[in-house]
Structures are given as C-alpha cells and as structure tokens.
C-alpha cells in the first residue's frame with residue numbers, strides 16, 4: 569500500500585506544494601497520507617474519475633478532514649450533500665448563478681470593474697489582490713443584499729470557513745471562531761424582513777415558501793454563496809494578473825485581443841494555481857483508483873492543485889503559463905461532476921470584466937516585488953501583489969458610469 573508521512577499542511581509545503589505533489593503523482597494513483605488518515609489522489613485523470621462517480625465517492629461526511637467540520641460545520645450543506653438533497657439545494661443556487669442569470673448583473677459588474685481599474689491606475693501602481701478583492705466583495709455583497717459594513721466579517725469568515733476544512737492544526741483552531749462569527753452575522757442580517765426580493769437571498773426565501781427547501785436550509789445556502797464565491801475568485805483573479813505581469817508576451821497576446829483571450833488567460837491561471845488546492849470524498853463502497861484498491865469508509869483527498877500540474881495531462885510545460893494552451897478550461901480547479909462549481913459564470917464574468925478594463929488602459933504590467941503567498945489549509949494564492957502599470961499613450965478611456973454614482 570503506497571504510504572507517506574508527508575506533512576502536507578505544514579507551512580513549508582503550503583508555501584510551495586508542487587515538489588510534494590510531483591512526488592505523490594510519481595508514487596501512485598492513491599497514496600495514503602499517514603498523518604491525516606486519508607488517501608491523496610493527485611493525478612488529473614484519477615481526480616476527474618472520482619469527482620464523476622458520486623455513488624462510490626460521496627460528499628456527505630467526506631469533504632473535510634475533521635469530524636467536527638463534517639458533522640457540524642458542513643452537515644446538510646450543498647457542498648456536503650449527495651443525491652436528491654443535493655439536487656434540491658443545487659437547483660436553488662443554479663437559478664441565480666446560471667450563465668443566463670448573469671445577463672442581469674453583467675452590466676453592473678463590467679461597470680464596477682472599469683471603475684475600480686481606472687481608480688487603481690491613477691497612480692500607475694496598484695495591488696492586484698486589493699483590486700480583485702474590491703471587485704469580488706462589491707459584486708457578492710450587492711448580489712447577496714448585504715450592507716458594506718459587513719465586509720470585514722465576511723472576508724475573514726469566508727477564508728476561515730475553508731481553513732476549517734483542513735486538519736486540526738493551528739490554522740484550523742484560529743479559523744473556527746471566525747467562521748462561526750460569519751454564520752452569526754448571516755443569521756442577524758439575512759432575515760425574511762430585511763432581505764430584498766431581487767437578491768440571491770430573496771430567491772432562497774422564495775424557494776422556502778414554494779416548499780422546495782426547508783427554512784433551516786436558508787442560512788447554510790447563504791453561507792455556501794459567500795464562502796464559495798469570495799476567496800476563490802479573489803485568489804484566482806489576482807493570480808491571473810500576477811501571471812500576466814510575469815509573462816509580458818502573454819499579456820501582449822491578451823492586450824491585442826482581450827475579447828478572445830481574457831477567459832483563456834483566467835482559466836490557465838486557475839489550472840496553474842488552483843485557488844482551492846484540495847477537498848475530500850468518502851468511499852460509500854469499495855473502489856479502485858488507478859489500480860489501488862480502497863475499502864468502504866476510507867476518505868480520499870482530491871488534489872485539484874496537483875491535477876493542474878500533471879504532466880500526463882498537460883505535457884512537459886505543465887508548470888508554465890501559456891494562454892494559448894489547448895483547452896485550459898478542462899482544468900479541475902472548478903471541480904467536475906455533480907458538484908462542479910455552481911458559480912463559474914459569475915467568476916468568469918468578473919475576471920473578463922477586470923482583464924478587459926486593464927487591457928484597455930495598460931500596455932505593460934510589471935511586478936514591483938515578489939507577491940506574498942498566503943499560507944492556508946486549503947486555499948492558494950497571494951496576500952498582496954504590487955504591480956506597476958505602463959499606461960497606454962493618449963487619453964485614458966473614461967470609466968463606464970456605475971449606477972448610483974454621479
């Protein structure tokens with residue numbers, strides 16, 4: 569049985585997990601991580617196969633690495649449910665997040681991106697993470713119907729929620745109270761009385777009234793919306809800007825035709841640096857992963873971050889950023905199968921809007937210093953990434969007017 573005592577969640581590996589992922593891919597299709605009691609699945613084809621077999625590999629009680637997170641934090645949520653219950657919860661989210669549902673907020677998101685990019689470029693220098701964070705928080709708070717005063721609780725709580733999915737270490741212990749505080753805040757602010765009809769939460773309460781879901785599902789769904797939508801998109805978008813600043817030839821391709829290349833640029837960044845590096849599944853029956861036989865009741869840890877670097881799938885240049893790579897959107901950073909990310913259209917809309925606004929104004933992006941990575945049990949990306957922009961000659965485009973601004 570392939571086994572390792574690799575400390576996957578220690579700082580040194582979190583800072584640069586790719587050598588460890590390479591070792592895992594080389595060792596076997598499934599490798600037992602003795603410190604955590606789970607099987608690491610690190611190759612693209614195996615991660616995809618597990619995600620697409622929810623009968624054998626369930627999400628209920630299998631997403632996180634501690635019983636407390638599985639049985640209390642995640643129990644009954646869309647992410648941690650299977651079968652009919654998952655379908656019912658997912659249907660409510662899908663109506664609000666489907667590509668056609670983006671037609672409504674699309675113009676406002678593009679205007680917000682244009683406005684934020686214009687403001688960020690006033691001094692010629694900006695922080696890619698701060699830009700992405702302002703973009704994503706503004707969008708999510710508006711769509712949820714949450715006041716701006718809740719922003720800090722939301723930001724801290726959303727990141728903490730993912731830390732709680734990891735092993736019981738210091739990061740996990742620090743995160744537990746922050747994640748609980750966010751849920752309390754959602755309970756306080758998202759009541760029937762103060763939720764507006766046109767918001768995501770308005771739609772959740774409508775589904776409760778129609779008998780599609782229970783009243784007790786409302787706040788867990790709110791939590792799924794905010795936890796899933798914030799850090800993931802902030803980290804993915806900031807990583808994309810960092811890659812474009814590091815690779816001037818790639819930026820040039822995008823800048824010359826942003827309509828064509830913005831989405832490949834975003835997906836290629838997600839392939840290279842998956843914002844969610846791993847999540848679990850529980851075996852509901854014995855199963856085979858690439859020739860390794862696992863028993864019912866075992867847990868697997870799916871390494872999306874490793875799948876994106878798997879040379880078997882992406883070739884010899886798997887570690888390079890190349891926006892012309894064929895089908896970069898086939899990465900697994902959004903998952904796959906029935907739990908495939910419900911918010912892809914919204915993440916793409918925000919990324920496309922920011923990249924196009926940058927392309928309209930800058931001829932060159934340059935990193936001022938090495939971006940500072942975050943150390944997190946699940947998430948990967950940067951805490952800050954200072955960028956200097958060379959502005960296009962001539963007058964800058966006037967920012968698109970945002971609704972509600974003069």
Ligand code: HEM
Pocket residue numbers: 619627646647648658661665792793794796797798800801804805838842843844847872900901902903904906907908909910911912914915
């Ligand atoms: C770059 C940005 C994003 C990344 C990398 C990402 C990644 C993921 C991944 C990997 C999963 C699958 C989890 C699993 O396999 O169990 C997932 C699920 C999910 N995502 Fe995203 N996500 C992003 C943006 C968003 C946004 C903007 C939303 C909007 C609300 C969102 C909502 C969700 C929801 C609700 C689920 C659970 C789906 C289910 O269990 O059926 N995500 N996401």
